[in-house]
Amino acid sequence: xxxxxxxxxxxxxxxxxxxxxxxxxxxxxxxxxxxxxxxxxxxxxxxxxxxxxxxxxxxxxxxxxxxxxxxxxxxxxxxxxxxxxxxxxxxxxxxxxxxxxxxxxxxxxxxxxxxxxxxxxxxxxxxxxxxxxxxxxxxxxxxxxxxxxxxxxxxxxxxxxxxxxxxxxxxxxxxxxxxxxxxxxxxxxxxxxxxxxxxxxxxxxxxxxxxxxxxxxxxxxxxxxxxxxxxxxxxxxxxxxxxxxxxxxxxxxxxxxxxxxxxxxxxxxxxxxxxxxxxxxxxxxxxxxxxxxxxxxxxxxxxxxxxxxxxxxxxxxxxxxxxxxxxxxxxxxxxxxxxxxxxxxxxxxxxxxxxxxxxxxxxxxxxxxxxxxxxxxxxxxxxxxxxxxxxxxxxxxxxxxxxxxxxxxxxxxxxxxxxxxxxxx
Ligand SMILES: Cc1cc2nc3c(=O)[nH]c(=O)nc-3n(C[C@H](O)[C@H](O)[C@H](O)COP(=O)(O)OP(=O)(O)OC[C@H]3O[C@@H](n4cnc5c(N)ncnc54)[C@H](O)[C@@H]3O)c2cc1C
Numbered sequence: 001x002x003x004x005x006x007x008x009x010x011x012x013x014x015x016x017x018x019x020x021x022x023x024x025x026x027x028x029x030x031x032x033x034x035x036x037x038x039x040x041x042x043x044x045x046x047x048x049x050x051x052x053x054x055x056x057x058x059x060x061x062x063x064x065x066x067x068x069x070x071x072x073x074x075x076x077x078x079x080x081x082x083x084x085x086x087x088x089x090x091x092x093x094x095x096x097x098x099x100x101x102x103x104x105x106x107x108x109x110x111x112x113x114x115x116x117x118x119x120x121x122x123x124x125x126x127x128x129x130x131x132x133x134x135x136x137x138x139x140x141x142x143x144x145x146x147x148x149x150x151x152x153x154x155x156x157x158x159x160x161x162x163x164x165x166x167x168x169x170x171x172x173x174x175x176x177x178x179x180x181x182x183x184x185x186x187x188x189x190x191x192x193x194x195x196x197x198x199x200x201x202x203x204x205x206x207x208x209x210x211x212x213x214x215x216x217x218x219x220x221x222x223x224x225x226x227x228x229x230x231x232x233x234x235x236x237x238x239x240x241x242x243x244x245x246x247x248x249x250x251x252x253x254x255x256x257x258x259x260x261x262x263x264x265x266x267x268x269x270x271x272x273x274x275x276x277x278x279x280x281x282x283x284x285x286x287x288x289x290x291x292x293x294x295x296x297x298x299x300x301x302x303x304x305x306x307x308x309x310x311x312x313x314x315x316x317x318x319x320x321x322x323x324x325x326x327x328x329x330x331x332x333x334x335x336x337x338x339x340x341x342x343x344x345x346x347x348x349x350x351x352x353x354x355x356x357x358x359x360x361x362x363x364x365x366x367x368x369x370x371x372x373x374x375x376x377x378x379x380x381x382x383x384x385x386x387x388x389x390x391x392x393x394x395x396x397x398x399x400x401x402x403x404x405x406x407x408x409x410x411x412x413x414x415x416x417x418x419x420x421x422x423x424x425x
Contacts, residue, residue, distance in 0.1 A: 003343045007092070011085055015092040021048065022100025030101040033235035034390050038227065041104055041235070049109055049140040056111070057135040059086065060128065067124045087277070087345045091284040091338065098288030102394045103235030105285065109191070110134065112183055113402075114143030116278045117196040121212055121254040121270035130214060133192060142186035142193040146178035146241055147271065154407050156198070156268065157206050161243065163199040163213055165257070170250045172213060174199055174243040177225065182401070184239035185224045188217045195241065196254065198271060207268040214252040221246035232393030272352065277345060279355040279402055283338040283362035286398035290331045290366040293373035293391045297324060300377055323376060327369045334362035353415040356408040363399030363408075370395040 007015070025044045033039055097105040111118065111134045118130050134141050152159045161176025176199060178184070187193030194216045202209035215222055225240030255270060298308065301320065308324050309317070317325070341354035370392040374381035381388050399405045414424050 001344060001347065001349065003340055005339070007088070008085060011089050011092060014089045015096055017051075018093040018096035019099075022096050026097065026100030026104045029104065030387055030390065031384070033101070033104060037229060037234040038237070039235075040107065044104070045107070045109060045140050052108065052110055052140075053135060053137070056131065060131055060135045062086075063124070063127055063131075067128070084346050087280070087342045088339075091280060091342045094281050094284040095288040095291070098285040099292045100288075101235065102285055102289050102397075103233040105288075106182060106233055106236035107186065109140035109142050109186075111143035113145035113274065113278055114187070114194060114196045117145050117212055117270065117274040118214075118254065120273035120277060123255065126214075126251075126254060130194065133194070137192075139191065141191045142183045144181050144183040144187040144193070144195045145274070146181045146184065146195050146197045148180050149177060150179055154404060156210065156271070159198065159200055159210055161197065161199040162203075163201050163211065163253075165201070165250070166247070169247070171247045172250065172253060174213060174215065174221075174246040174248065177240060177242050179226075179240045180228060180238055180401075181241055183237050184241050185227055185237045188215075188222060188241065189224050192217050197241075197243070198268075201257070210268045210271070211257065212254040212270055213248060214254060215243075215246065215248055216252075219246050219248060231396070232390070233397050275402055276350075276352050276355045279359040279408070280338050280341040280345065280351075282398050282402050283334060283341075283358040286362035286366035286395060287331060287335050287338065289391050289395045289398075290327075290334070290362075290369040293370045293388060293395075294324070294327050294331065296386070296388060297327070297373045297376055300380075320376060323372060327372055330365040331369055334358065334365040337361050353412060356403070356411040356415075359398075359403065360405055360408040360412060363405050366395035367399050 025041070025047070029041055029044070033041060094105065097108070106112075111131060115131060115134070118127055122130065134143065147156060147159075149160060161174065161178065163172045163174050165171075166173055174197065178197065181195065183193075184195060187195050194214055197213045197215050198210055199213055200209045201211050221244045223242045223244070225242050227240075228238040230236075230238060301307070301324070306318075306320060308321055310325075312321075314322070337354065337358040341351045341358045344351035344354055370388070373388050374392050377386070377388055380386055383389065403411070410424060413419070414421065417424070
């Protein structure tokens with residue numbers, strides 16, 4: 001597939017707006033919200049909500065248009081063109097916002113991972129019904145997705161949360177516990193949001209029996225457990241969610257309730273489709289953090305008279321100059337892989353391999369680049385006076401959630417070598 005590296009003007013404009021928000025409302029509060037975990041940038045959230053809500057509304061309008069089969073000429077075909085760069089727009093915005101502050105970016109009101117799951121698995125009716133709450137109203141709303149459990153991290157097949165159908169009341173009954181859920185508290189306790197909860201309807205069926213359910217704020221039997229105190233992205237809310245006979249309507253199962261136990265992984269396939277869309281965004285966030293670190297290092301080196309010559313032969317470079325060039329090269333490689341996975345997503349192509357490649361590369365690149373930045377800046381790199389040490393802490397999460405670096409490397413290897421999950425575990 002050919003990829004155009006030209007970014008259309010209207011996409012650039014969105015990225016510029018995100019850059020403005022990042023510089024004005026995020027970077028100046030980065031340290032304060034890092035030092036005071038669980039404090040929210042309330043004013044910023046309230047100010048940005050109408051912008052995010054309107055974007056969500058535009059996205060929903062496109063969904064309505066495509067579900068009505070509309071793709072005529074003139075204004076409609078312009079809208080269609082824009083919808084085919086939807087993920088590119090999001091990627092560049094995520095990169096800019098994460099440059100501002102990755103923790104604050106994660107606590108901005110949006111459907112987040114929950115939205116990716118709804119789009120990947122939900123029926124058109126469910127998409128319109130569930131995503132509407134993020135596209136209207138005066139108060140911010142959050143979404144989340146809950147897969148991880150105390151006994152099920154990378155290996156989701158050991159998931160213990162159950163969903164049992166109660167025919168008499170036409171409801172699903174959910175029991176279990178999910179942990180480390182990004183924006184879990186914001187979605188269920190602090191707004192009229194929702195969480196997509198993955199639970200098994202048939203333990204015998206393994207992954208095939210795992211299905212996504214929509215749990216809305218205010219559902220009896222749902223409570224927030226431990227709220228994590230973290231190493232990085234401390235402005236982001238990470239919470240446990242406990243389900244104790246939580247009853248949800250029958251049509252709050254996303255997609256089909258059928259268990260296709262004969263074909264491996266059918267039930268959990270929706271989670272993989274969710275990750276195909278979300279992993280490139282994790283990569284974009286990593287790239288934003290990495291860029292912040294590199295720009296800062298170059299600025300500090302320039303103050304000491306050290307610049308980076310891009311046209312000098314390798315043997316004429318100092319060790320520090322080589323380090324900076326290597327940092328830029330690593331991040332650039334991650335950016336290009338991410339762009340590729342996003343271009344495929346926007347084209348409607350299957351991008352599992354490319355999404356995992358981008359995520360692995362960006363997670364490793366940001367981890368290495370930010371550590372190198374701390375190293376190059378010496379004592380001050382380690383001091384809380386500057387944000388570099390914070391970027392080192394913030395960056396690492398991109399190598400952990402939505403599939404660790406090791407798990408995504410396994411996915412890449414399986415796809416390239418043609419092995420199944422059982423053959424290469
Ligand atoms: C801040 C934060 C936010 C999160 N947000 C969410 C969220 O919103 N929703 C959600 O559902 N989850 C979330 N998670 C959970 C996250 O997705 C898991 O931490 C991740 O999937 C890894 O699971 P684990 O921590 O149980 O590690 P484990 O699975 O126990 O793995 C431990 C180590 O072993 C390695 N490993 C495991 N299996 C293999 C293998 N087969 N081959 C090689 N190496 C292997 C892993 O790579 C890792 O390094 C979040 C986690 C954090 C820290």
